[in-house]
Each structure stands twice: as structure tokens, then as C-alpha cells.
Amino acid sequence: MSNRNPWLVAAILAAITAPAAAQQTITKRATVAPDVTIEVSNVQGSVEISAWDKDEIELVAELESAKDELEFEATPRKVSIEVDRPDGRRYGRDQEDAHLKLHVPRGARLDVDTVSAEIAVAGVRGPQTLQSVSGEVNTQAFDAPVSASAVSGEVTIAGTGGKAAIQTDNVSGSSTVTGARGDFQGEVVSGEIHATIAVAQNVDVSSVSGDIVLDAELAAEGEVDMETVSGTLTLNLKPPVNADFDIESFSGDIEVCFGPKAHSTSKYTPGSELSFTQGQGGARIELQSLSGDIRICDR
Amino acid sequence: MNTVPFGPRNPPEDPLLAKAAALPKDVAPSRDLWPGIAARIAKAEVAPARPVLRWPLTLAAALLVASVSALLTWSLVRDPQSATPAVIAAAPVPAGDFVPVSYGPNSGLTAKELAARDELFTQFRGAFETLRPETRDAIVKNLAIMQTAADQIDAALARDPASGMLKGMLVGTYKQELQLYSTVVTSHDGLTRRT
Numbered sequence: 001m002s003n004r005n006p007w008l009v010a011a012i013l014a015a016i017t018a019p020a021a022a023q024q025t026i027t028k029r030a031t032v033a034p035d036v037t038i039e040v041s042n043v044q045g046s047v048e049i050s051a052w053d054k055d056e057i058e059l060v061a062e063l064e065s066a067k068d069e070l071e072f073e074a075t076p077r078k079v080s081i082e083v084d085r086p087d088g089r090r091y092g093r094d095q096e097d098a099h100l101k102l103h104v105p106r107g108a109r110l111d112v113d114t115v116s117a118e119i120a121v122a123g124v125r126g127p128q129t130l131q132s133v134s135g136e137v138n139t140q141a142f143d144a145p146v147s148a149s150a151v152s153g154e155v156t157i158a159g160t161g162g163k164a165a166i167q168t169d170n171v172s173g174s175s176t177v178t179g180a181r182g183d184f185q186g187e188v189v190s191g192e193i194h195a196t197i198a199v200a201q202n203v204d205v206s207s208v209s210g211d212i213v214l215d216a217e218l219a220a221e222g223e224v225d226m227e228t229v230s231g232t233l234t235l236n237l238k239p240p241v242n243a244d245f246d247i248e249s250f251s252g253d254i255e256v257c258f259g260p261k262a263h264s265t266s267k268y269t270p271g272s273e274l275s276f277t278q279g280q281g282g283a284r285i286e287l288q289s290l291s292g293d294i295r296i297c298d299r
Numbered sequence: 300m301n302t303v304p305f306g307p308r309n310p311p312e313d314p315l316l317a318k319a320a321a322l323p324k325d326v327a328p329s330r331d332l333w334p335g336i337a338a339r340i341a342k343a344e345v346a347p348a349r350p351v352l353r354w355p356l357t358l359a360a361a362l363l364v365a366s367v368s369a370l371l372t373w374s375l376v377r378d379p380q381s382a383t384p385a386v387i388a389a390a391p392v393p394a395g396d397f398v399p400v401s402y403g404p405n406s407g408l409t410a411k412e413l414a415a416r417d418e419l420f421t422q423f424r425g426a427f428e429t430l431r432p433e434t435r436d437a438i439v440k441n442l443a444i445m446q447t448a449a450d451q452i453d454a455a456l457a458r459d460p461a462s463g464m465l466k467g468m469l470v471g472t473y474k475q476e477l478q479l480y481s482t483v484v485t486s487h488d489g490l491t492r493r494t
Contacts, residue, residue: 041485041486042486043430043486043487044430044431044434085429096431113482113485113486114482114486115430115434115482115483115486115487116430116431116433116434116437131478131482131485132482133434133437133438133479133482133483133486134433134434134437134438149478149482151437151438151441151475151478151479151482152437152438152440152441169475169478171441171444171445171475171479172440172441172444187471187475189444189445189448189472189475190444190447190448206464206467206468206471208448208451208452208468208472209447209448209451227464227467227468229448229451229452229455229465229468230451250459288464290455290464290465
């Protein structure tokens with residue numbers, strides 16, 4: 001009787017690993033407009049998109065589950081790609097990912113939604129809206145707007161010196177933006193934001209408890225707003241600095257490595273504020289915190 | 300009863316305004332009140348304002364269930380007399396064990412906005428059930444973070460109801476909650492259409 005046990009274990013293992021052998025690889029192609037809108041929806045796995053110099057879209061989908069279905073609808077103006085899991089089946093830990101690899105025209109407009117799937121985009125110059133819950137989001141920004149959000153995943157946007165308006169959103173995840181130029185808007189709850197913005201025109205970043213570090217070169221009449229409840233705000237400005245500053249904190253410290261020192265707003269509360277013009281003025285900088293510290297310096 | 304007439308007249312002629320003008324501009328407290336206030340704020344920040352989501356309890360319960368299941372499975376496989384193999388149960392976070400973010404009395408969110416959120420949450424709950432355990436854990440953890448943020452902002456709004464910064468952050472938290480639900484629901488669009 002004791003010989004039954006190994007067979008029982010083997011049978012269970014075989015049942016568990018069986019779907020791995022049923023992987024599907026599906027390839028789709030379509031001729032599209034140079035600025036085609038591409039919508040992608042994938043719950044689990046990855047979405048990898050790279051641009052090429054063709055007015056065509058090519059999709060190679062690897063579906064680890066034999067029961068998953070791929071929807072691919074294409075017109076010259078719009079392509080919709082979706083991985084469906086019929087019958088409301090649950091997503092398991094392994095062997096059930098869907099990996100989508102796309103080649104798209106450089107000017108394509110992207111709208112990608114995932115839950116735990118990672119999103120990676122390279123070379124796409126059209127507008128991008130990329131959203132994930134726990135997956136990472138990596139992309140490049142050129143001149144068109146880029147909006148990227150990940151609830152707990154990391155967002156990384158590499159600018160290429162273009163004037164793309166960039167927007168990021170996280171809850172516990174963090175955002176890193178480099179090489180951007182012009183406009184940036186970032187919101188985070190407890191995660192962090194690290195951004196490097198050249199010729200900052202309109203920058204608006206806020207956190208509830210997360211820290212924000214902004215390295216910026218100010219445009220002549222640029223506007224920078226940074227707000228937090230309990231996080232730390234750090235603003236590093238590229239000299240020369242010509243700006244009007246308005247800084248306020250209810251109970252956090254204000255440290256500025258140039259200009260006048262902050263003064264208390266009241267004899268009876270810990271609040272402090274600081275308003276001054278540095279250099280010729282022109283750009284407008286406002287930082288506000290409740291209990292978080294504020295640090296400003298010209299590098 | 301003596302009443303002080305008040306009306307749209309010149310300030311010097313208005314008795315109420317004149318009385319108000321005669322009041323001292325700055326009334327200094329008899330002692331420095333800040334240490335006491337700071338201590339109360341610190342105490343309020345340390346103590347959670349409300350019981351946040353029950354995920355730690357749920358996680359502990361789930362781990363207990365998983366442990367019991369594993370032990371049961373092991374004992375059945377080990378025991379040659381047992382005819383029915385047990386399947387090791389996953390330890391997912393049940394959808395019924397978490398709730399949407401609760402916004403405090405100072406949030407300013409309207410009943411309509413909260414109803415819209417609740418409607419989206421209902422759709423989200425169905426999709427949530429199908430997600431893999433680690434994704435569900437990440438979502439519950441982030442909902443708890445949003446709840447903590449909403450509580451923190453609401454407490455700050457109680458002290459400074461006119462703060463545009465705090466109102467903006469509260470709306471931002473609400474939007475992030477909606478976006479979370481929306482992303483999950485949208486990603487499951489195909490699935491929900493078919494079921």
C-alpha cells in the first residue's frame with residue numbers, strides 16, 4: 001500500500017504542470033496608419049512594444065495557458081488587443097502569463113492597461129497612456145504627452161530632450177523621470193518621485209507621505225509647485241536661479257541654501273514661511289508642506 | 300433685551316464694528332500653548348484614527364488556513380488508508396474582506412461621487428476575485444495606504460478646513476482609488492464581457 005504515495009504525488013504534479021505544455025504562440029499582422037491608435041489589455045505577464053519604420057503592426061503573443069484567448073481587431077486607424085480569460089477562471093501563480101510583443105509605427109498612439117503585467121515601450125513617438133496596478137512601467141518620452149501610472153509598481157520614463165508633457169501617478173510605487181523638458185505632473189501617496197526636468201515650464205508634484213526630489217533648470221517664466229503632507233520635498237535648481245519663491249510649512253523645517261532664512265508665522269505655533277526673489281525673478285516657485293521638511297538648493 | 304444694531308453703514312457709524320474695532324488686535328495667551336497642542340497632534344498621529352482594513356488579520360487567518368491545509372494534505376498523502384487526496388489551498392484575500400476607502404467628514408466628497416465610486420468598486424470586486432494572490436495582496440496593501448492617507452488628510456483638514464492643498468490631495472487620493480478600480484476592471488474587460 002505504501003507504494004501508492006509516490007504515484008499519488010506524481011499524479012498531482014502532472015496535473016499541475018500539464019498546462020505548461022499547452023502554451024500558445026500566436027502571430028498577427030496588419031497594415032495601419034502611421035498614427036494608429038493601439039489599445040492593449042493584458043492582466044498578467046508582460047506587454048513589450050517597440051517602434052519600427054513600417055506602417056504595420058506585428059504582434060507575437062505567447063499565452064502560457066491553453067484556455068486563454070487572444071482578441072485582435074485591426075482597422076487602419078485602430079487596433080485592439082486583449083487577452084481574455086473565459087469563464088471567470090482565476091489567475092494562478094505560474095504558467096498562466098500572457099506575453100505580448102508588438103512592433104508598431106513610430107507615431108502610434110498607445111493605450112495600455114494591465115494589472116500585474118509589466119509594460120515596456122521603446123521608440124514610440126505618439127501619445128502614450130500606460131496603466132498598471134502592480135507591474136512596472138518603462139517608457140521613453142519624445143514630444144507627445146506621456147501618462148504613466150502604477151499603483152504599486154515602479155514607473156520609469158526616460159526623456160529624450162523632447163517637450164513631452166509627462167504625467168505620473170503612484171500609490172506605494174515610485175516614479176523616476178529623467179531627461180524630460182517642459183511640463184511634468186506627478187502624484188504619489190507613499191511612494192517617491194525623482195524627476196530631472198530641463199527648462200521646467202509647468203511642474204506640479206505632490207505626495208501625501210512620500211518624498212519628492214526634483215532637479216530642475218527653470219524656464220524664464222516657469223512655474224514649479226511642490227506639495228506634501230508629511231513627505232520631504234527637495235528641490236535642486238540649476239544656477240543661475242531667477243525666481244520668486246513662496247515657501248510654507250506648518251511644522252516642517254525649511255532649508256534654503258541661498259537667499260534669506262525662513263521665519264516663524266506665529267510666536268505660538270511651529271509654522272514657518274519664506275517669500276523672496278532670487279536673482280531677477282520671473283519664474284514662480286511654490287512649495288508647501290504640513291509636517292514634511294522642505295529643502296531647496298542651487299547645485 | 301439690548302441688541303446692537305448692525306447694517307450697511309460706514310464703519311465709524313456702526314456700533315458693532317466700532318466695538319469690534321476697539322477689541323485688541325492680538326491676544327497673547329497667558330502661557331505657551333504649543334507644547335500641549337504638539338503633544339496632542341503627535342498622539343493623534345501615532346494612534347490610528349480608525350481601524351484600517353482588516354488585511355493583517357485576514358493574512359494571519361489565511362496563513363492559518365494554508366498551514367492547516369498543508370498539514371492535512373501531508374497527513375493524507377502520508378497515510379496509506381486515505382483514499383481522497385487533498386489539494387493545497389491557496390491563501391487569497393477574499394473580496395468580502397476589504398472595503399473601499401472611507402473618507403472622513405472633512406473630505407467634501409459628495410454622495411454622488413461616493414456612489415459612483417461604490418458602483419465601480421462593485422465591478423472591481425468581481426475582477427479582483429480572479430487575480431493571483433500576490434496581486435490581490437498588493438491591491439489590499441495599497442488600499443490600506445490610501446485609507447491611511449485619507450485619514451491623515453482628513454485629520455489635517457479638521458485643523459485647516461480651508462486648505463486648498465489638502466483638498467486637492469484628498470481629491471487626488473479619491474482619483475487614485477478610482478483609477479485602481481478602473482485599471483483592474485478595464486484589464487478584465489474581455490473577461491467580464493464573457494461571464
